[in-house]
Amino acid sequence: xxxxxxxxxxxxxxxxxxxxxxKLRSMExxxxxxxxxxxxxxxxxxxxxxxxxxxxxxxxxGSGPLLRAEATEFNDLAAFDVAIKNIxxxxxxxxxxxxxxxxxxxxxxxxxxx
Numbered sequence: 001x002x003x004x005x006x007x008x009x010x011x012x013x014x015x016x017x018x019x020x021x022x023k024l025r026s027m028e029x030x031x032x033x034x035x036x037x038x039x040x041x042x043x044x045x046x047x048x049x050x051x052x053x054x055x056x057x058x059x060x061x062g063s064g065p066l067l068r069a070e071a072t073e074f075n076d077l078a079a080f081d082v083a084i085k086n087i088x089x090x091x092x093x094x095x096x097x098x099x100x101x102x103x104x105x106x107x108x109x110x111x112x113x114x
Contacts, residue, residue: 010043035062
């Protein structure tokens, strides 16, 4: 999975990229194929948007499902945590749909006669 981090009107903290890549790589445990994930970080210049001045948009591209989450918070990491939680819920839903929950009971099992 390729991870692209883009910023608009923003400077990121030094550890943001490492934390973001670590959390996004942990999504690979769900066996949902994702080719590329884009993370866009935007800082709002309007001072009236103080508590919601940092916006993070996470979107996936490629052969897998389309995933998109957006969050606004007081700093980059808080907004990223909210957005990654939403992405994880979407991935879990897709992962659960792909599972097979049917059970074979004695009544429905095919009988093998030798």
